[in-house]
Amino acid sequence: MSDEQAAKLELGKLTRREFRERMQSGELKACLLPIGATEQHLEHLAMEHDWRSTTLIARRVAERFSPNVLTASACAVGISEHHMSHPGTLTLRPGTFLAVLADLIQSLVRAGFKNIIVLNGHGGNIDPVTAVWDQFLREFRVNLQFLSYWTVLNDDDAREFLTGGPDALPGHAQEFETSFAFAEFPENVRTDAISDQSDRQPALANAEKGEALIARIVDRVSDRVSAMIDGTLIAEIPPYFP
Secondary structure, rough: OOOOHHHHHHHHHOHHHHHHHHHHHOOOOOOEEEEOOOOOOOOOOOHHHHHHHHHHHHHHHHHHHOOHHHHHHHEOOOOOHHHHHOOOOOOOOOOHOOOOOOOOOOOOOOOOOOOEEEOOOOOOHHHHHHHHHHHHHHHHOOOEEEEEEHHOOHHHHHHOOOHHHHHHHHOOOHHHHHHHHHOOOHEEEEEHHHHHHOOOHHOOOOOOHHHHHHHHHHHHHHHHHHHHHHHOOOOOOOOOOO
């Protein structure tokens, strides 16, 4: 992605005047907010994988809708207490993470966005976020969607591309994530460590599988964004109790 392209797609690359003019003109229709984690990914994958993968998907999707969709800066640390036995992992307490997420969503709403996807790249974020999502919908009252990017794939996709089939999707640093990294962040894969560790599933990964899966994910997340913009996918705001 060139610097010029990034300047059109990433909120943080804009000046306040550029953002203001694009929002006031009606050009900006939606925003993707990537959330991930910085956590251990076995012996062979860099700890940044979750937030980098979801950021890449968000940018690829935004590029398809340019200049109508932006990506916000990724939340690079998530809820990872279950990985803290491996030093180097970073985690936020659930309450801290949810407070940060709520503030980020509020910032986008105050900026003028009516269509927002929180695009998740880390399994540990799912249960805490879904537990409060109805509260977020009541508070922010916009078309707010939560989507873990790999959930747009189905069992047939897994059978088509992954040797391990549906059981390999998404996995943790297994065939799927390692293939993703081989395709887009090969510098983050320690191939010598794959052969050294007892877990053999990552050895099934390759860049070709990653490229095919990423393309399918981008297609399907793009379908969600398109439906949000054209009004066929609208978050239902839960009623208040009588």
